[in-house]
Amino acid sequence: MSTLPSSSRRLDPAEAAPDRLSKDTALGAILDDDRGRAVLEAHLPALVGDPLLEAARGTSPAMIAGYAGEALPAAVLAMIDREL
Numbered sequence: 001m002s003t004l005p006s007s008s009r010r011l012d013p014a015e016a017a018p019d020r021l022s023k024d025t026a027l028g029a030i031l032d033d034d035r036g037r038a039v040l041e042a043h044l045p046a047l048v049g050d051p052l053l054e055a056a057r058g059t060s061p062a063m064i065a066g067y068a069g070e071a072l073p074a075a076v077l078a079m080i081d082r083e084l
Helices: 027-032 033-044 061-071 074-083
Strands: none
Touching: 027 033, 027 061, 033 074, 061 074
C-alpha cells in the first residue's frame, strides 16, 4: 500500500523548477537534482523507494506533508527545506 497522496492540484512550471529547491518545489525537480535526491533519500527513504513516486512528481514535500500527518512532521519538513 502506498503512502503517496493523490492530489488533483499540480504545480505550475514556475513552482516545479524554481532557482532554489525548497519544500515547495515539485518532487520531480528535487529528484532530478543529485543534491535534492540525496536530501529526500536521507529523510524520506520510503517515499523515494515507493514505486508510485512517479505519479507524485508534480507534488511538493509541503503538499505531501498536508496529507501525511505524523508520517512527515513539521520538524522533518523544516530540515528538508533547510538542506535543499
